[in-house]
Amino acid sequence: MPDEPEKKFKLPEPPSEEEVRQLVHQTRQGHPKAEAARKQDQKAKAEAKSQSEGMSAIAFGLKLGYSLTGPIILGFGIGWVIDHFAHTNWVFGVGTVLGMIVGFVLLIYLMMQQDPSPKK
Numbered sequence: 001m002p003d004e005p006e007k008k009f010k011l012p013e014p015p016s017e018e019e020v021r022q023l024v025h026q027t028r029q030g031h032p033k034a035e036a037a038r039k040q041d042q043k044a045k046a047e048a049k050s051q052s053e054g055m056s057a058i059a060f061g062l063k064l065g066y067s068l069t070g071p072i073i074l075g076f077g078i079g080w081v082i083d084h085f086a087h088t089n090w091v092f093g094v095g096t097v098l099g100m101i102v103g104f105v106l107l108i109y110l111m112m113q114q115d116p117s118p119k120k
Helices: 017-029 032-086 091-113
Strands: none
Touching: 032 091
């Protein structure tokens, strides 16, 4: 279809210098709606920060709990699988004890990494 005419698009006219000056003046003074939105945004950020500090404490507590129980359960499970296939009945106990040792070492390691200063 080479016979079709080309479509021409018209660009919008740029704003005049006076319009640009007015926009700059309004921006520098601060629009009332913009000021209200800025204050609301600052309030929301402060609330989110206080909530995130509380959540980080909860997250750390959960991390400690799983760091202690996870290796114990894993050691028991690996020991049980070995017992099942080797037709023994004592490896699960060794796995559980090793899991306890690993769990307590991990717990101590995580506590040593924790910052002792309280967050404000």
